[in-house]
Amino acid sequence: MRIPTGIEGFDDLVQGGFLTERVYLLSGPPGSGKTTFGVQFLAQGASMGEVGLYVTLLECPQNIINDMSNYAMNVPTLIKMKKLLFADLGPRMEYGYMDELSEFISPEYNVGKSSIESEAPSPSVVFKEIAAYVSEYEVKRLVIDSVSAIRFTTKDMSLQEKEMSRFIRNLKKLGCTTLILSEMTDPTAYSTEQFAAHGVIFMHNFLYDKTMTRAIQIIKMRGTKHDCNMRNVSFNEKGLKVEGYLD
Numbered sequence: 537m538r539i540p541t542g543i544e545g546f547d548d549l550v551q552g553g554f555l556t557e558r559v560y561l562l563s564g565p566p567g568s569g570k571t572t573f574g575v576q577f578l579a580q581g582a583s584m585g586e587v588g589l590y591v592t593l594l595e596c597p598q599n600i601i602n603d604m605s606n607y608a609m610n611v612p613t614l615i616k617m618k619k620l621l622f623a624d625l626g627p628r629m630e631y632g633y634m635d636e637l638s639e640f641i642s643p644e645y646n647v648g649k650s651s652i653e654s655e656a657p658s659p660s661v662v663f664k665e666i667a668a669y670v671s672e673y674e675v676k677r678l679v680i681d682s683v684s685a686i687r688f689t690t691k692d693m694s695l696q697e698k699e700m701s702r703f704i705r706n707l708k709k710l711g712c713t714t715l716i717l718s719e720m721t722d723p724t725a726y727s728t729e730q731f732a733a734h735g736v737i738f739m740h741n742f743l744y745d746k747t748m749t750r751a752i753q754i755i756k757m758r759g760t761k762h763d764c765n766m767r768n769v770s771f772n773e774k775g776l777k778v779e780g781y782l783d
């Protein structure tokens with residue numbers, strides 16, 4: 537079954553929307569519209585009665601709620617109706633708290649409970665927390681912002697790859713339609729996340745003919761006949777809007 541994403545002009549590129557219970561990866565540079573796409577996707581589901589969960593790992597949810605409330609997505613109302621949920625699963629400790637504790641923290645790197653607690657949680661810890669939310673609130677649409685925050689919890693590259701593939705494999709069993717956001721550093725470097733996801737979408741924000749241009753591109757979408765070209769993207773009062781081909 538396909539569900540509408542809520543992004544104007546996008547569903548026409550993918551045979552009508554996302555397939556349910558699949559995991560999609562949305563990757564893009566800073567400010568390219570990843571968060572907007574994610575909240576729009578959840579707001580669309582929430583307005584149809586499907587509970588949406590936005591998991592933040594980098595940004596505090598209140599900032600995202602404030603920014604997205606500028607758009608006509610009904611974010612505050614959907615939150616009040618408990619159809620749109622935000623969960624902060626990022627590092628727990630604020631700097632102020634750390635400063636107060638500094639005299640108790642060992643000067644040695646990685647020694648002392650407090651410094652460990654302040655680090656990014658591992659993919660398995662994050663997954664268990666997400667799974668608990670999904671089952672308690674019967675979540676149907678899930679956004680994780682962003683996977684880059686938990687990718688680097690170990691320095692061992694092969695372990696990172698294994699952990700990410702395990703994380704995505706487990707997400708596929710949750711029973712919700714999931715959108716993972718990731719920070720794009722090198723568009724030509726393929727990552728485990730891209731191979732493991734059912735679909736991969738790139739957001740672009742680049743200098744083109746002396747003008748900064750926003751675009752979206754579907755890299756892969758399993759089981760779907762899709763458009764592969766770059767399409768212009770703009771922001772309007774409802775959020776992101778996909779337009780015609782890049783000239």
Ligand SMILES: Nc1ncnc2c1ncn2[C@@H]1O[C@H](COP(=O)(O)OP(=O)(O)OP(=O)(O)O)[C@@H](O)[C@H]1O
Binds near residue numbers: 564566569571572
């Ligand atoms: N009302 C608006 N009209 C036009 N553009 C806007 C508006 N509000 C925000 N923007 C643009 O949206 C960008 C932020 O979009 P968004 O937060 O979805 O991007 P992101 O890819 O999640 O960024 P980050 O990498 O920082 O998380 C802003 O940098 C700005 O350029």
Ligand SMILES: [Mg+2]
Binds near residue numbers: 570571572681
């Ligand atoms: Mg963002």
